[in-house]
Amino acid sequence: MALDFDLIVIGSGPGGYVAAIRAAQLGLKTAIVERENLGGICLNWGCIPTKALLKSAEVYEKLGHLDDYGLSAEKRGFDFAKVVARSRGVAKQLNGGVGFLMKKNKIEVIEGAAGLEKGNPAPKVVVDLKAGGTRTVQAKSVILATGARAKIIPAIGLAPDGERIWTYREAMTASTMPASLLVIGSGAIGIEFASFYRALGADVTVIEAMDRILPVEDGEVSAAAQKAFEKRGLKFRVGAKVTKLAKTGSGVSLTLEAGGTSETLSAERAIVAVGIEGNVEGLGLEALGVKLDRGHITTDDHGGTGIPGLFAIGDVAGPPWLAHKASHEGIHCVEHIAGRAPVKIKSPIPGCTYAQPQVASVGLTEQAAKAQGRAVKIGRFPFRVNGKAIASGEVEGFVKTLYDAETGALVGAHLIGAEVTEMIQGFVLAMTLEATEAEVMATVFPHPTMSEAMHEATLDAYGQVIHI
Amino acid sequence: MTDILMPALSPTMEEGTLAKWTVKVGDAIKAGDVIAEIETDKATMEVEAVDDGVMAEILVPAGTEAVKVNAVIARLQADGEASLSKGAALPVASDAIVPATKPAPNLTPAQAPAPALVAAAKSPAGGARIFASPLAKRLAAAKGVALANLTGTGPHGRIIAADVEAAKAGVAAPRATPAAVVSATPAPPRQVQSLEQMGIAPGSYDLVPLDGMRKTIARRMTDSFRDIPHFPLTMDLEIDRLLEARARINTALEARKIKVSVNDILIKAAAAALKVVPEANASYTPEGIALHHHADVAVAVAIDGGLITPIIRAAENRSLADISVVMKDLAERARSRKLKPDEFQGGTFSLSNLGMFGIKSFASIINEPQGCILSIGAGEKRPVVRGDALAVATVMTVTLTCDHRVVDGAIGSRWLAAFKGFVEDPVTLLA
Numbered sequence: 001m002a003l004d005f006d007l008i009v010i011g012s013g014p015g016g017y018v019a020a021i022r023a024a025q026l027g028l029k030t031a032i033v034e035r036e037n038l039g040g041i042c043l044n045w046g047c048i049p050t051k052a053l054l055k056s057a058e059v060y061e062k063l064g065h066l067d068d069y070g071l072s073a074e075k076r077g078f079d080f081a082k083v084v085a086r087s088r089g090v091a092k093q094l095n096g097g098v099g100f101l102m103k104k105n106k107i108e109v110i111e112g113a114a115g116l117e118k119g120n121p122a123p124k125v126v127v128d129l130k131a132g133g134t135r136t137v138q139a140k141s142v143i144l145a146t147g148a149r150a151k152i153i154p155a156i157g158l159a160p161d162g163e164r165i166w167t168y169r170e171a172m173t174a175s176t177m178p179a180s181l182l183v184i185g186s187g188a189i190g191i192e193f194a195s196f197y198r199a200l201g202a203d204v205t206v207i208e209a210m211d212r213i214l215p216v217e218d219g220e221v222s223a224a225a226q227k228a229f230e231k232r233g234l235k236f237r238v239g240a241k242v243t244k245l246a247k248t249g250s251g252v253s254l255t256l257e258a259g260g261t262s263e264t265l266s267a268e269r270a271i272v273a274v275g276i277e278g279n280v281e282g283l284g285l286e287a288l289g290v291k292l293d294r295g296h297i298t299t300d301d302h303g304g305t306g307i308p309g310l311f312a313i314g315d316v317a318g319p320p321w322l323a324h325k326a327s328h329e330g331i332h333c334v335e336h337i338a339g340r341a342p343v344k345i346k347s348p349i350p351g352c353t354y355a356q357p358q359v360a361s362v363g364l365t366e367q368a369a370k371a372q373g374r375a376v377k378i379g380r381f382p383f384r385v386n387g388k389a390i391a392s393g394e395v396e397g398f399v400k401t402l403y404d405a406e407t408g409a410l411v412g413a414h415l416i417g418a419e420v421t422e423m424i425q426g427f428v429l430a431m432t433l434e435a436t437e438a439e440v441m442a443t444v445f446p447h448p449t450m451s452e453a454m455h456e457a458t459l460d461a462y463g464q465v466i467h468i
Numbered sequence: 469m470t471d472i473l474m475p476a477l478s479p480t481m482e483e484g485t486l487a488k489w490t491v492k493v494g495d496a497i498k499a500g501d502v503i504a505e506i507e508t509d510k511a512t513m514e515v516e517a518v519d520d521g522v523m524a525e526i527l528v529p530a531g532t533e534a535v536k537v538n539a540v541i542a543r544l545q546a547d548g549e550a551s552l553s554k555g556a557a558l559p560v561a562s563d564a565i566v567p568a569t570k571p572a573p574n575l576t577p578a579q580a581p582a583p584a585l586v587a588a589a590k591s592p593a594g595g596a597r598i599f600a601s602p603l604a605k606r607l608a609a610a611k612g613v614a615l616a617n618l619t620g621t622g623p624h625g626r627i628i629a630a631d632v633e634a635a636k637a638g639v640a641a642p643r644a645t646p647a648a649v650v651s652a653t654p655a656p657p658r659q660v661q662s663l664e665q666m667g668i669a670p671g672s673y674d675l676v677p678l679d680g681m682r683k684t685i686a687r688r689m690t691d692s693f694r695d696i697p698h699f700p701l702t703m704d705l706e707i708d709r710l711l712e713a714r715a716r717i718n719t720a721l722e723a724r725k726i727k728v729s730v731n732d733i734l735i736k737a738a739a740a741a742l743k744v745v746p747e748a749n750a751s752y753t754p755e756g757i758a759l760h761h762h763a764d765v766a767v768a769v770a771i772d773g774g775l776i777t778p779i780i781r782a783a784e785n786r787s788l789a790d791i792s793v794v795m796k797d798l799a800e801r802a803r804s805r806k807l808k809p810d811e812f813q814g815g816t817f818s819l820s821n822l823g824m825f826g827i828k829s830f831a832s833i834i835n836e837p838q839g840c841i842l843s844i845g846a847g848e849k850r851p852v853v854r855g856d857a858l859a860v861a862t863v864m865t866v867t868l869t870c871d872h873r874v875v876d877g878a879i880g881s882r883w884l885a886a887f888k889g890f891v892e893d894p895v896t897l898l899a
Contacts, residue, residue, distance in 0.1 A: 407610070409603045409629070434601030434629050 005031045005139035007337065008125050010114045010283075013040020014047075015314030015326030016145030017098050022331045024105035026338040031137060033127055035113040038098040040147055042323040044091050049172050050192055052087035054354050057199035061232075061356055068393050078200060080177040087172060110135065116142070116284040122309025123288055141309050141337045144297065145330060146283065148315035151275040157245035158184060158272045164252050165245065166271045168193070178202055180267035182254050184242055186213035188353040190273035191229075195355035198234050205235040205265055207256055209274075212238055214353065218365040218414040220380075220400060225416055228357050228396055237263070245270060278316040293318070302342070303333035311337070325349045348431045352421040357396045360424035363412035363431060364402060375405035376412075377437075379461030381453040383417045385468060388448035394418035399457040401427075408436035413454075423451050437462055470519050472542040473624070474528075474535045475506070481809075482619065483534045484508045485680055486541060495523045497544065504530075504541070507680050512805040521546045533677070536598065538625030600627035607632040681774040692834050697872040700831035701880045705891045706861045707847050713894040721789055730847065731767070731821050732792045733897075737890035738819055738842060739763035739783035740897055741883055748883040749816050751837040752873040758837075766815030766835060767795065769802045776802045777835060779815040823847060829865040839874040840883070843867040864891075 006028035009016045016032060017039065023030040037044045056078070063076045102109050112129040122142045127135045150167040152159045160167045166174075171193050179202060183194045186208035198204045206213065206229075212222040213229075213236060226236055240258040247253075251268040277295040290305050291298040296318040303311040311333050314326030328347060335342035350362040369376045382398040383389035397417025404411050413427035430440055437458055445455040459465045474484065485507040491497060497517045504515040524545040528535055535541065598615045600608070604627045608615050613635050620627035664670055678686070692698075710733055717728050742749040742763040751758040763784045766777035778798035780791055801807050818841040820832045825846075832841045847864040866887075870880040890897050 407603060407606055434603035436602050436606055439602050 003139060004137045005029050005108075007031075007141050007143065007334070008033065008114075008137060008139040009143045009145055009330075010125065011040060011145035011147055011279075011314075011316075012038045012098065012102075012109075013145060013147050013314065013326060014042045014323035015147070015330045016040065016143070017101065018327040019143055019145060019313065019330030019334050020107045021101060021105050022334045023338070024107050026334065026340070028334070028338060030105075031108040031110055031139070032102065033110045033112065033114040033125065035111075035130070037095055038102065038109065039091075039095045041149075043094045043098065045169050045172065047323050048094055049087040049091045050168075050196075051354055052090040053083060053172060053196050054192060054356075056083045056086065057196045058356055061199045065393070080200070081175070083200075084173060084175075110137070113282065115282060116288055116310070118288065120308075123284075123307065139309075141311065143303070143330070143333055143337075144283065144305075144310070144312040144316055145314050145326065146279040146316045147326075148276040148278045148321055150272060151277045152272060153274065156242060158242065158274060160272055161247070164247055164269055166269060168271070168273065171271045174269075178268040180204070180251070180269075182207065182245075182252065182265055182267045182270040183273060184245070184254070184270060185273035185275070186210075186236070186238075187216070187273060187275075188214070188351070190271065191225075191353055191355050193271050193273070194234055195229065195232075198229075198232055199356060203235075203267070204233075205237065205267070207237045207240050207242060207254070207265075209241055210238065214359060216351065216365075217353075217359060217361055218400060218412070219367055221359055221361065221414045221416050224397065225355070225357070225359055228416070229355070232356065237265075245272075276315065276319075276321045278318070280316060302336040303329055320349055320351060322349060322351060348428055350424045350428045352424065354421060357417050358419065358421045359416045360420040361412070361414045362424055362428050363410070365412060365414065366400075366402060369402055369411065374411070376402045377405050377461040378402055379457040379459065379465070381456035381460055381465065381468070383450060383453055386448075386450055386453050386456075388450050388452070389418070391448065392418070392450075394450075399423075399453040401454075401457040401461050403437050403458070403461050408438065410435055410437070410440065413457075415454075417450065417453075419450065423454060426451060426454055469524060470521060470544040470546060471540045471624075472503070472517070472544055474537050474539045474541050475515055476537040481508050481537055483536050483680075485533045486528050486530060486535050487512060488530050489526060491523050493523050493526055497521055497523055506535075507805070508809070513808075517544070519544055519546065533679075536625075537619070539597070540624075598627065599625065601629060603629045604632050679773060681776075685774055688836065689833050692836050696834050696836070698834050698869050699872055699877070700867045700869050701877065701884055702829060702831075702865060702867045703884045703888060705864050705866060705888050706852065707864050707891060708862045710891055710894050711847075711862060717788060724789065726789050726792050728788045728792045729795075730823075731819075731844075732788055732795060733894060734821070734842075734844060734891065735765050735767060735780055735783055735791055735795070735819060736786070736788055736897060737887055737894070738817065739765055739780075739786075740890050741886040742817055743784050744886040745879060745883040747879045748840050748870075748875055750839040750874040751816070752839070752871060753837070757874050760816040762816065764814065764816045766812070766818040766838070767798075768818065768820040768832075769799050771803045771805070776807065776812050777815060777818060778802050778807055778812050818842070819844065823864065829867055831867045831869050834869055834871050839871045840880065841869050842887075843869065 007023045007030045009020045009030065009032045012032050012034040020030050020032045042048060060076070060078055063073065066072055110127050111131065112127040115126045116123040117126055119138055121140055125137050125142060127137065129135055159165065160170065162170050168189055177200060178197065181197050181202050181204045183190045183204060183206045186206050190206060191214060194204045194206045212219065213226050214222045230236065237256060237258055240256045242254060242256050244255040245252060248266060251266060252270045253264060253266045254270065255262060255264045278297065280292060280295060280297060288307050290307055297305055297312040297316055299305055299312050299317045303313045303317065305312050313329035313333050315321045317329065332342045348362050350360060353359040366378060379401045380398055384395040389395045394417065397420065400414040401410065402412035403409065410427065410430050413424065415424060440458045443455065445452045456465050456467055486504060487507045488505040489503065490505065491503045497503060498520050499517055501517045502514045503517050506513050506515055521544040523542060525543040527543065528541040599620065600615050601622065605615070607629055611632065613632050615627055618627050618631050618635055621631055622628040710730065714728060714730060714733060721728065746759055749760045749763055762782040764779050764781050765783045766779045768775050768777050780786065780794060783791060798807065798811060815838060817838055818835040820841060821844040822830060823844055823846040827845050829845045830843045832843045835841055843866065845865040847862050849860055850863040852859050852861045852863065868880050868884055
């Protein structure tokens with residue numbers, strides 16, 4: 001069978017479409033298979049539309065503090081349907097943008113659901129076409145970028161019904177604003193929805209099984225975040241195990257166990273955000289002998305699956321489930337396929353949570369450093385003594401830095417506060433370039449900015465902080 | 469703008485001398501055009517352009533020594549790219565020196581003034597600037613690892629922390645040859661006193677700069693002689709029948725204008741002996757003894773400024789006429805330094821002949837990673853004892869230096885016996 005393409009990418013999320021564009025740049029004849037919307041979850045049902053919702057929430061929250069700035073306005077209010085409609089409009093615009101990029105790079109878009117069959121030099125891709133019928137295509141290499149979806153646990157009722165029990169998908173397209181909401185899981189997704197609905201006035205309780213919210217973040221950040229959210233009226237149950245979620249006449253009822261006692265909560269709606277599992281079904285992976293580990297495809301340093309010509313990147317290849325990690329792996333994988341020697345895949349991956357306040361981090365937490373037995377110098381700097389933060393009326397939060405005590409390598413940075421998601425890349429760049437405290441200290445941070453706290457937190461780690 | 473990097477012309481090349489630019493700034497270049505000549509460890513190689521464009525900047529002047537592999541040596545402006553305004557827009561970075569005048573092509577490195585200035589300004593080691601991450605530099609300083617010995621695996625060959633860690637741990641050594649593994653965990657450098665300290669007055673001698681070949685010979689021979697437990701085995705061979713055979717062969721080959729030398733026959737005999745005693749065609753590795761499938765015989769050829777060992781591949785399968793033709797071509801190109809790296813790297817056995825200088829016997833230094841090297845002295849008429857009577861025969865003394873880690877005395881002796889059999893009765897080479 002003649003080869004139809006050099007590369008076929010299955011899935012057009014931020015891993016898949018970026019990989020396809022890079023492949024086209026490198027001169028590979030490329031096709032991308034998408035069963036639903038170009039741009040995948042990120043663009044259509046994830047990162048982007050939720051940021052649109054959260055911006056509405058942020059502006060609305062600000063309007064509640066106009067007096068702090070010496071301003072006033074008549075009657076604050078919102079139209080929930082319009083807030084959701086704006087979010088959908090943003091997603092649609094970007095979806096069209098990906099379509100344009102595919103065309104510009106001469107990447108053939110095959111609409112349909114892909115399956116794999118044994119083939120040479122890579123598995124054959126059999127697409128169940130959206131338009132009807134099937135099409136079999138053969139390439140030199142195939143990249144699986146099928147992404148992931150919300151994990152559900154039907155045994156205890158943690159399964160969405162699309163009406164009262166939601167996943168992120170229903171939560172971002174609700175037709176009406178619920179008066180009360182239970183959010184199960186306090187990772188980035190759970191916290192962002194909790195923050196959004198709370199800002200618009202819902203009574204929201206977040207249930208977390210671990211002993212603190214945002215459990216992947218640094219302990220100090222978790223504590224500060226919980227305090228900041230509680231100040232805004234969010235309620236939390238931590239160390240709480242959900243034993244049953246059930247529908248009632250008008251809403252949902254949730255039973256949990258915490259500290260040996262049982263409690264029942266009720267609300268109009270519930271959001272299940274207890275984790276992610278890879279989209280590995282229906283692809284024919286078993287027949288090919290692709291190795292899986294806890295619902296994700298096992299890969300080597302370049303995304304190789306062990307099956308000749310078959311690669312996997314992004315969410316389907318395991319955590320962290322982040323769009324930028326998927327894009328990075330996609331580019332690395334394609335450069336490897338094209339015979340380039342890509343720069344190491346092990347770049348530090350930052351994580352961001354876009355609640356009010358925002359949380360951003362990269363590298364090791366203090367807890368992880370301790371668990372590794374790594375001696376670290378820790379610096380902290382609160383925004384409440386930062387000039388720009390005070391002027392902006394956004395003094396919540398802090399910057400925390402961790403430097404290796406022996407080598408001075410920046411090993412972790414943890415930020416909470418306004419716009420910290422736009423600041424974290426400074427530390428990510430420093431880590432990627434293997435900067436030590438000396439380079440960060442020698443860097444001139446513009447005044448007045450909140451980023452000066454990054455400099456100060458570094459100085460603090462070495463007992464040289466200026467403004468405390 | 470595309471960076472043109474110092475190419476690695478062989479897997480083990482770390483640095484080389486940029487001998488000559490064959491293009492100048494402003495020249496239009498097509499992919500495949502020769503743009504420079506680089507003198508590596510043992511050869512001069514031509515560098516071809518990979519992309520089309522116009523030569524925008526030459527960053528490393530001709531004659532610069534010790535240019536690290538992957539260092540940016542020039543910049544190419546792609547077709548259609550906005551051109552630099554002449555002169556004014558040249559980069560001002562201190563390591564981007566453009567020679568004010570084009571050095572004469574045959575200027576020796578030591579006389580070229582520009583590179584010396586560059587070296588003094590940027591790096592006390594005299595090489596090109598070493599790119600390393602801040603953390604890598606700090607780790608290297610703390611652990612006493614010399615960055616110059618490392619090959620970076622970061623972007624554009626930048627040395628990153630992992631490279632320093634790897635060197636420290638002695639794993640994933642930057643260079644692949646066994647010799648390099650040894651030097652990746654460097655012993656403290658031997659303290660060498662200056663000539664002056666040793667009583668030789670400054671000005672009483674001329675200093676010839678060390679070129680790539682000289683440095684390589686110095687390093688490889690020192691490593692080999694110091695690290696390999698070696699011993700010599702010596703034997704006398706009578707070569708009258710070989711000389712007679714040679715005369716007859718050459719008469720037969722006269723029409724083809726091929727003249728087989730004694731050395732060509734010795735190459736063939738050595739290869740045949742390696743097939744009889746394959747244990748001598750071996751290399752020591754930490755994982756085990758590599759027994760080579762073919763007798764790839766490296767032959768030492770003296771050239772201006774040093775020596776080089778071009779290889780007769782699979783010599784056991786070649787006719788004498790073939791060996792003669794190939795050897796002649798390799799030796800000629802060796803003398804003009806035009807050998808490709810794979811023509812002088814990777815032999816399994818070496819042969820060195822100083823007979824033409826009247827040397828009676830000598831013991832060569834093992835050419836790593838080979839297990840043996842054969843040193844051949846002059847063939848001369850000597851008195852020999854046959855039965856109880858004295859006779860005259862043409863005799864040649866040969867010495868086999870063996871790496872005792874792979875070739876023990878008995879193996880070496882068996883090889884010499886086999887070799888002697890072939891040399892003293894060349895007809896058996898046909899068997």
